[in-house]
Amino acid sequence: MKEITKRLLSWYDQNARTLPWRGSADPYRIWVSEIMLQQTRTETAGGYYVRFLEAFPTVQALAAAEESDVLKKWEGLGYYARARNLQAGARQVMAEYGGKVPSEVEDLLKIKGIGPYTAGAIASIAWNRPVPAVDGNVIRVVSRLYAVGESLGQKETRKRIEDMAAALVPAERPGDHNQAMMDLGATICTPGTPDCDRCPLEAYCEAARLGIAADLPILPGAKPPKEIPCDVILIYSGNRVLARKRTERMLSGLWCFPLWEGWKNAEDRRGEIARLWGWKTDAIRIRGTAKHVFTHQIWKMTMYETETADAASAPEGYVWISAEELNTLAWPTAMKAPLALARERLDGTLKAETARSGGRADSPSIL
Numbered sequence: 413m414k415e416i417t418k419r420l421l422s423w424y425d426q427n428a429r430t431l432p433w434r435g436s437a438d439p440y441r442i443w444v445s446e447i448m449l450q451q452t453r454t455e456t457a458g459g460y461y462v463r464f465l466e467a468f469p470t471v472q473a474l475a476a477a478e479e480s481d482v483l484k485k486w487e488g489l490g491y492y493a494r495a496r497n498l499q500a501g502a503r504q505v506m507a508e509y510g511g512k513v514p515s516e517v518e519d520l521l522k523i524k525g526i527g528p529y530t531a532g533a534i535a536s537i538a539w540n541r542p543v544p545a546v547d548g549n550v551i552r553v554v555s556r557l558y559a560v561g562e563s564l565g566q567k568e569t570r571k572r573i574e575d576m577a578a579a580l581v582p583a584e585r586p587g588d589h590n591q592a593m594m595d596l597g598a599t600i601c602t603p604g605t606p607d608c609d610r611c612p613l614e615a616y617c618e619a620a621r622l623g624i625a626a627d628l629p630i631l632p633g634a635k636p637p638k639e640i641p642c643d644v645i646l647i648y649s650g651n652r653v654l655a656r657k658r659t660e661r662m663l664s665g666l667w668c669f670p671l672w673e674g675w676k677n678a679e680d681r682r683g684e685i686a687r688l689w690g691w692k693t694d695a696i697r698i699r700g701t702a703k704h705v706f707t708h709q710i711w712k713m714t715m716y717e718t719e720t721a722d723a724a725s726a727p728e729g730y731v732w733i734s735a736e737e738l739n740t741l742a743w744p745t746a747m748k749a750p751l752a753l754a755r756e757r758l759d760g761t762l763k764a765e766t767a768r769s770g771g772r773a774d775s776p777s778i779l
């Protein structure tokens with residue numbers, strides 16, 4: 413986590429967006445900017461922010477103003493309840509906090525119009541409190557960083573993401589960290605397809621590693637993942653097993669055993685190997701089932717195992733892998749169960765009778 417924060421801050425130092433409210437540690441100014449940004453694009457809010465602060469430069473000035481003057485300065489921004497609440501909040505700060513915008517999230521949350529995000533932004537940016545400011549951008553970045561596959565429609569998912577975002581906030585420069593997360597979400601880790609190649613966090617990002625960044629976060633009401641039946645075929649030649657490095661977008665660069673869509677019986681799969689690669693294989697055996705749940709699909713795998721003596725060279729795209737290589741190559745979690753079988757076999761611990769049983773073995777479901 414420290415490394416993530418370090419990289420993010422050094423990226424921010426080079427790439428922070430130039431915005432009219434940046435560089436200010438005045439909690440009132442930060443408050444105004446965050447309220448304006450709630451339903452307004454950053455580019456639009458900039459001009460309004462400057463004019464609003466010329467008219468009402470302090471919390472005292474805003475509290476003392478006529479409501480009609482405040483609404484006039486807000487004209488065109490829409491959602492006028494924001495302006496009314498902002499002024500009511502300013503009056504509350506004058507009455508209850510001696511004109512000083514509070515520094516603690518709990519106090520900020522008592523002020524009219526200030527919700528958890530704005531409270532976090534004010535406390536961290538103005539007062540250096542190590543608290544998160546979780547908006548849509550931050551939710552998207554964190555969901556992808558940790559490959560959160562559950563729907564944002566579930567309260568627990570949102571809470572989990574907020575906890576993850578909170579854990580990332582450093583004791584030093586928490587405000588810059590929060591603004592860096594916002595900037596990353598606004599410029600690189602954008603909705604749709606993010607620009608992972610330019611992202612300072614790519615090396616730490618689980619969604620990028622799995623090739624599923626564009627599928628996250630899972631928005632409320634998103635379709636449930638599609639179930640895909642498939643067969644994983646462990647083909648051994650002596651003390652090696654056949655595998656390939658994926659080039660597809662999903663799980664790109666990770667290793668998988670032959671993985672063929674659809675469920676077929678053992679003899680059909682054996683015939684397929686003969687047709688595809690011209691190999692004679694020993695009887696093909698079912699070694700169990702496994703399941704892996706991705707955000708957008710579920711692989712329901714039947715695991716088969718066989719041997720061939722016809723393998724002078726591996727088929728195009730495939731490689732024969734030794735027991736040592738099994739441990740050094742990068743495998744996706746989806747391959748956990750087949751990988752365990754291959755390890756067992758190549759480590760020479762497979763019991764002959766189990767290997768020859770030919771029955772559907774018990775195997776844990778991998779989620």
Ligand code: SF4
Nearest residue numbers: 601608611614617625
């Ligand atoms: S690597 Fe890609 S998905 Fe991950 S945080 Fe960066 S931009 Fe977002």
